[in-house]
Amino acid sequence: MSQPADTQTTSQENKPKRWVYLLPLGLFAVLMVFFFFGLGLNPRLIPSPLIGQPAPEFSLPKLSNPNELIQHTDLKGEVSLLNIWATWCTSCRQEHPVLMKIAESKEVPIYGLYYKDVPEQGVVWLQNYGNPYLENAVDEDGKVGIEWGAYGTPETFLLDRDGIIRYKHVGPISWHEWETKLLPMIDSLRKNNDV
Amino acid sequence: MMSRLTCLCLLLFFVTTVSAEIAGFPFESEAQEQRFRDLSSELRCLVCQNQSLADSNAGLAQDLRSELYEQVLTGNSSNQIISFMTERYGDFILYKPRFATKTLFLWLAPFLLFIVGVFFLIRFSKLRNQTQSIGATEEELQKIRELLQAEEKENQ
Incomplete structure (x- = not known):
């Protein structure tokens, strides 16, 4: 058993400092910052590892003419969009008028990757609703879709003139997104070959 | 009796789901089948994000499973x-995140928090031991013991 004077001094020295009581609050603040940024993210948007990579190789029949092939090299030479779509994809139907408007503006050629669908249905769809695509590649079994890392149609890739993927948009493009995001990127790709 | 029947039903239920996972994918060897099973449960379906490729029935998961099978x-x-x-x-697509600079905090945070926890545990338990001494002299303590004993006797 220690002497009274002894214990008093040691207990005073070991008394937790004031800042210790602020620690839980500090930890709480750190957690809040994590939650604020973490919960604001859209879990559906998975960053593509293909950004900055050359377009995956493919050689597929054209939708307009199954006897002719379209290849990844055909996309080279100018800035272009590649849109992955299908007739079973309802968001593609929603996006379609925007693609038509983009095509009318003649700002950029749009190529299509017709994904996991019957070619005849695609032809009918384009006849009924209009065709914004310069050309469509038919990927009936979805193998090329996997090469492009497709997981949720519609998906749109922005390619530079060397056929390098510069940006990926998941989900339907809205006119607002086209004007504020894609178009400025296309302009800067044309001018400086950089987004 | 009833519980045995439910057990059997449950057993049959799980047996069918396990074999359905591999259905349509004939393998040449057990090792191949095991590898397919392991990989398809390590890889995540990107459409239904809380399911593995093995569990998901999404079209993309089916395609990726057959890709996996071929490979x-x-x-x-x-x-x-x-x-x-x-x-x-x-x-x-990986259920288990890689150990990289980007995921360093994710992997190390539990250990860090554990160390911090142990530090405070030791600190506060030391403190508690010390404040438990009430600062009485040996004579005073003796007096306290006597009083307590007297009270105990009274209660008896």
């Missing part, structure tokens, strides 16, 4: 298959 059959190593998947879909 297992051709004898690609598990590392080759995993890099095939991450080159196209990113690290997101």
Whole structure:
């Protein structure tokens, strides 16, 4: 058993400092910052590892003419969009008028990757609703879709003139997104070959 | 009796789901089948994000399963298959995050928090031991003991 004077001094020295009581609050603040940024993210948007990579190789029949092939090299030479779509994809139907408007503006050629669908249905769809695509590649079994890392149609890739993927948009493009995001990127790709 | 019947039903239920996972994918060897099973449960379906490729019925999961199947059959190593998947879909397709600078905090945070916890545990338990001494002299303590004993006797 220690002497009274002894214990008093040691207990005073070991008394937790004031800042210790602020620690839980500090930890709480750190957690809040994590939650604020973490919960604001859209879990559906998975960053593509293909950004900055050359377009995956493919050689597929054209939708307009199954006897002719379209290849990844055909996309080279100018800035272009590649849109992955299908007739079973309802968001593609929603996006379609925007693609038509983009095509009318003649700002950029749009190529299509017709994904996991019957070619005849695609032809009918384009006849009924209009065709914004310069050309469509038919990927009936979805193998090329996997090469492009497709997981949720519609998906749109922005390619530079060397056929390098510069940006990926998941989900339907809205006119607002086209004007504020894609178009400025296309302009800067044309001018400086950089987004 | 009833519980045995339910057990049997449950057993049958799980047996069918397990075999359905491999259905349509005939393998040449047990090892191949095991590798397919392991990989398809390590890889995440990107459409229904809380399911593995093995569990999901999404169209993309089916396609990726057959891709996986073909690669297992051709004898690609598990590392080759995993890099095939991450080159196209990113690290997101892995259920178990890689140990990289980006995920350093994720991996180390539990250990860090454990160390911090132990530090405070020791600190505060020391403090408690010390404040438990009430600062009485030996004579005073003796007096306290006597009083307590007297009270105990009274209660008896």
